[in-house]
Amino acid sequence: MTSAVVSSLTSLAALEGVPSGFVAARDGIDAMLRDRGLRRTAPETTAESLLRGAYASAVLEGSTSSLDEVRNGTGDEVSDDAVRVSTELLAWAPRLSRSPLQVLARLHTVAGARALDPERLGRPRDSESAERLRTIAEALAVGPEVPAMVVAAVAHAEIAVAAPFASHNGVVARAVERLVLVGRGVDEKSLVVPEAGHLANRAAYESNLRAYRDGGSAGVHAWLLYAAEAYAAGAEASPVNDG
Template structure:
């Protein structure tokens, strides 16, 4: 195995330019829309918007207004619960990623029996989790956005936990962007980007799982587009409108 398993993916046709453009778009939003003036409330708003979008992608029927009022359905509440604890796990994601992922699942699945919270389904799932942990602790020259995209897709397609794998995957994706310095205050909303592009999101995840190298390539190109949409969904953009 390559010492940098992401390097090949980062050099695929169209990927370098797509991720450079996505990062530029994020940086423009963070720089030009008042990063120095942001507050904890702005971060909280971004996290709440992300929790709502992630919940909808997981099957929630709750509106953003309902989620804000604490009246969301069970899936929405699960996603919101993760969002309230997520940023505190950023240091652990880089040092002990398996513990961080287990904690995200345990928080999301608080209503399940204890033996199902934070634990992989079986040894095969545990092995996939170890591989994801290796990506998060290994040295790579790939952009942090690409790492986030791969971690997201791996968690969804491996489905290592008994439930809530999509919520875990999208939370981990956001956390990579925080931990790797792309968006330290967690002000963009990648989950909303995926929701805005939902048909492409779901079809490209299927392609990642079943489509071989072409499916992986298509997912990476899609994810760059989703990150650009997530930047547009930031509360910073909305505050400037």
């Protein structure tokens, strides 16, 4: 990991409004998990969170399936792809910071299995994409000196806008975001549904990703402020809140 990557992420985490935004989002997540009885949470609740996340991610990727169709296994191909990723996602959480490139490749291999020829699965599109993936991997390997939510938000945006793989970059980006929140202790049981937070604010989600891509430092700043709000919305969308 280069010191430049750590320095860059640390600087982003200190931008105006970013620390307070992410602290508020983290406090909301912690309160939700505590007040709703985290210690009694069943594995089925995690499975439901992952399913809702897969549905939301698929819709953001272009799926037209309903949540009921996804739940019943009758969704379209995009939703099937997102569900496949969700079913093995948490197994990769312990490896994300240690072997980020391996995890990124695996997530794309699972997501794109039906859409691409085998030789394109898990591989960057070109040399520029390979370099971008290496930078993303360095960000995913940073230590606790960078807040987890900042790492999650930056990794998500970098994958989504760089589109380093031949397909399913959005699905991979949102899966990595959830993995960071799990692996870095924000949401160890994966009960928050960040994908649903993005879907609930789809216009802002898409416009802020464009700003991240095209708007320079101001666009990155705007994305981070948006991400804090999206994570708070993802906590509200948790199945822990049902009933």
